[in-house]
Amino acid sequence: MPDSPTPNETRCVEIDLSTVDPAVTEDDERDFLRINDTTLSPDQIERIVAPTRTYPRQEYVLATHWHPEHVPMELLKKRLDTLYPNRIDELIIPTQHNVLMEYNGYHGVEVDCYSSGFNRKVQLLLHFGQNFDLDRADVLKSMLRHTHRYRASQLFEYLDALAEPAFEDRRQRAAGRTNAEEELVAFVRLQAAKIKNLILAHEAELSDDVYKNKLVRNFLDALRSRFGDRTINRAQVYAKAVKDLVKEEFSLSYFYRATEVIEEARALGAGIVIPHPEQFWPILLADYDVDGIEVWNPQSQLYTEFLINVVNRRNRMGWHGKRPILVFMGDDCHMSEKTRPIAEQDPEKATREIGLQPAWHDFSIRKSLIINGVSRRKVIDEYRARLSG
Structure with a gap:
């Protein structure tokens, strides 16, 4: 050595x-x-539609935290068909940073905002069902444009x-x-x-x-x-x-408050999920009006079991009435990473896939999920019902 x-x-x-x-x-x-060229070459298109690994045993695909970036949705649909050829059901919603995007009738966005309670930037995932009226969302779209430009x-x-x-x-x-x-x-x-x-x-x-x-x-x-x-x-x-x-x-004063974003999103029938709670723990104490908490993603893996138990305890205490907090996991896949030359890719980010969250199959985490009655199928059914609301 x-x-x-x-x-x-x-x-x-x-x-x-x-x-x-x-x-x-x-x-x-x-x-x-x-x-900065977003035109995809034949080689890049082939890398998008033909992933190197597939997951034929995964029957349910829950993807509510991922970023299409400049990759067209029609190519992403082909990729998903290859990744999960035997899937039974899915709930797939894109969450571009501060830009509302649509996939199969579902709209989503990841919003940067400001939590005055503990004076720092946080993020929220907003999801909209297939009955979402985009024409009614002028205020939200203006808020997103402002946030995108400031960010x-x-x-x-x-x-x-x-x-x-x-x-x-x-x-x-x-x-x-x-x-x-x-x-x-x-x-x-x-x-x-x-x-x-x-x-x-x-x-x-x-x-x-x-x-x-x-x-x-x-x-x-x-x-x-x-x-x-x-x-x-x-x-x-x-x-x-x-x-x-x-x-x-970076000054936070020009971001909208989390409560303002939540209020506007709820008025439009949105579902709301807190991503990355590990990166800003106090948000779990803020008691925001949300549907779910992300207990795992590639950047937040240390406290998954603890977060599952936090969600379950809050639900048992009845903090959120008849709409319990749901457990989510996010792949946080950024598709532009897969279009970069292989030598320039971030190896960790390049391995992320839409809908791939290995924690669902981790034995210790799976034990906590079973005890608390959580599964991807149940989350898909419950959240889709809320979004169709």
């Missing part, structure tokens, strides 16, 4: 800044346009934090957290400045979906062939630390 690297070796990333052109090059332009503004704050002199403090804090040397910080600063210039140059032709923090990750990944995996891996770690600081300090 090789010796562990010394601190000096850990900090050693070979970057000759004299070889990094501070101006936007033809290669930069090509990479930027490629990573997208975080990208520019992120780029400023990486590149602008006024944010040197953030860069230094992130460098300290990740042991990043000055050359690496300078390298990422140059790339962030290029991204800003490229956005301005192509603003008229870019889709709204481009304005997300992952643009920085994708652009850095596109540089691997020029600067090598070691440099880009370290750049990604440092850039993520800056992103985390930006998210920690």
Whole structure:
């Protein structure tokens, strides 16, 4: 087994800044346009419609937390037919971030909002049944447009934090957290400045979906062939630390309150589910008017059994009357990850599938589900009934 690297070796990333052109090059332009091109090639289409694994034994598909992004629904339907060829029943509702989307008559969205009770951003999943009247949803659609635009503004704050002199403090804090040397910080600063210039140059032709923090990750990944995996891996770690600081300090005052979103959604007949409770525990104490709590997803796996028991205890105590809180699991699948070049994919995110939640079959978790009378079939039946309401 090789010796562990010394601190000096850990900090050693070979970057000759004299070889990094501070101006936007033809290669930069090509990479930027490629990573933001939502046109699917024949190879990408084949990867969408022909998944490498299938699940012929899964009879019920419950998918209420997933993100189609730029992948057309007709391709996703083919993928689902291949993934679950023997399914008996399904409830599949897309939940794009702050954008209402439809699949087989069901509409859904994942909304960023603000919980004043504990002063932080939270998210809510809104689901609408097949009798949903989209024409009545003008207020909700306006709220979502505002939220989407404000959430997208975080990208520019992120780029400023990486590149602008006024944010040197953030860069230094992130460098300290990740042991990043000055050359690496300078390298990422140059790339962030290029991204800003490229956005301005192509603003008229870019889709709204481009304005997300992952643009920085994708652009850095596109540089691997020029600067090598070691440099880009370290750049990604440092850039993520800056992103985390930006998210920690991003103003919440322009988000709608969770209670406002819930009130408007309920007026339209929506079902509401709390995702990621592990990431903001106090929301479980807020007693919001919701239909369910997500007890598992790929980012929240540590406390699934505990959350199942929390839901069951609240139901036994009758906190929610005749409409008990339902147990949900979310795959949190982002389909754009599967369209990226294999070498640039996040391996963990790339393995997620719509409707695939392995926790339903985990023996210890399954024991808690059985004791509490929970199954995918029952949740599908109950929630569909509520949405048809």
